[in-house]
Amino acid sequence: MTVKIPVIHTPDTPNTDQKSNLLGMSKDELSQFFVNMGEKAFRATQVMKWIYQFGVTDFFEMTNLSKALQAKLDKVACVVPPAVKFKQFSEDGTRKWVFEVAGGSLVETVLIPAEDGKQFGRKTLCVSSQVGCALDCSFCSTGKQGFERDLTASEIIGQLWVANQSYMQGVAPTERENRVTNVVMMGMGEPLLNYEPVVASMSLMLDDHAFGLSKRRVTLSTSGIVPKMYDLAKDIDVALAISLHAPNDELRNELVPINKKYPLAELIRAAKAYVYDENPRHKKHVTIEYVMLHGVNDSDKHAHELVALLADLPSKINLIPFNPFPHAPYGRSSNNRIHAFSNILNQAGFVCTVRQTRGDDIDAACGQLVGQVADRTRRAKKWQESIQKRQDQKA
Structure with a gap:
């Protein structure tokens, strides 16, 4: 329940x-x-x-x-973390918080445990870096809410603090243990557009006197802010994920509009630099995030294009079944289509995983719950009105 x-x-x-x-x-x-x-x-x-x-x-x-x-x-x-406005715990162990930050804006954080459900097993926290998002990716619920402001370092790290605190109730202070094992900067917002507070927060995640997480367990996900990717390689050693979602510029321009400014050739070049940087830390690979949209980016042709695009980039690929939200113009690819797509990538030598959907009963897809609670910029309302208008014109 x-x-x-x-x-x-x-x-x-x-x-x-x-x-x-x-x-x-x-x-x-x-x-x-x-x-x-x-x-x-x-x-x-x-x-x-x-x-x-x-x-x-x-x-x-x-x-x-x-x-x-x-x-x-x-x-x-x-010592004041952002205020918890609302929280939900799913029957599958997923936990979700809506935080009210300064000015009354809302952001959300999702904790996803490993499927084995072990008390001390892997627990991954998806952290927000901005109130809303300016990039307006066409398949993203958060983007439809518009952009309000960047989060401060205390508002970012406070999300991790609250998540850990949720496992510490009734335990004496000196006997408490942090339970969150992995953090991904993949919640609301584009982390590289709020660069300094995000890097400061990740530094605390890694600091042995703070959370002491492994550098391979802290991941920043970007839609492709190319100049900042080069800065990131110099400033901090964390894992990198790229929200790719399309294997060619024409389709990615539609799905991820920032691609018009930083096209795939530049993005892949920056990703290679991140893996092969001159710093002796030397990253091993990047993770490619690819949301599976029915009839949009999930064909065999798209899979082969993706193989060609990533041929010289050490990477593993995470296929993400689309999590529909109200009035979304896309549908989720079928399991058979996702597996066929995955097989092509695996046969080409890539490590390819399919993300298991979790927390559907609590709207755990980023931006969904906040979208129900508040729409301060009215972008979502205007977008929904445009969808309805197109539907009326077709009728």
Whole structure:
């Protein structure tokens, strides 16, 4: 049975107007914060562990800090994640949160556990980086809601903090363990268009004093902001996924409009540079995300084009059955068609997986639940009206 939990109000939420929110600060920023307070810089690592590894927000519970420092911090600082507006837990273990961020905007986060359902098995969190999205990919629910603003580092990392906290209820602080094992920057928004806060957040995900995730377990997914892909290779070592969805420019221009600015030749060149960069970290491959749209991009011809496009790019391919949303102009490819498409890729030597749909009972596809709660830009309403108009004209 799906569990639906209504609006949650955190009691005694601190007034942050005059306080510094420590959530989202890097180790260097937090060290400087303590130095400015007249304290030793090493306090930063102590507090980071309390915040990220134990999920503690009350300075008076940070027992290795002096009482004087606890009181001082309580006056000038706080640890405040984005507010949970709504959450749903699916019967298959998927969890979804809608967060209200500054200004009243809504974003969402989805946690998908491994199919084995083990308590300490893989749990992948899909994190949002923006309120809405400016790219307006034709098959994406989030794009139909328009773009409002970028998220701050605290609003991004706060999504991971809340997800971990959901497994820590009733557990003593020092006995708590982070349960999220993988993070993908693949929620609402285009991460590379909110570059600095996203990189800062991923750095905290990797930091041993914060979440301590493996660099291969943190993935950034981009629709193809080519210049920033080159920057990313220099600035942080994380896995890269590309939302491709089409094997030729003509079709991708329709499905992913940013392709008109950064066509496939440039995108593939940047992806190769990411794999073969001069940095000794040397990435192994990129993941190609390909949503399967019935009669649009799922033919054998498209599969062979994809094989040719990716011939010289070390990559694995993730086929994604389309998750329909209201008034979507596309349908989901049949299982037989998806398997036929996959077989062509496998026979060409690619590692190709088909993503299992999860959380259908809680609208776990990115942007679906927020789209039901609010449409602040009216893009979705206008788009739905245009769909209805076309249908009326055909009648």
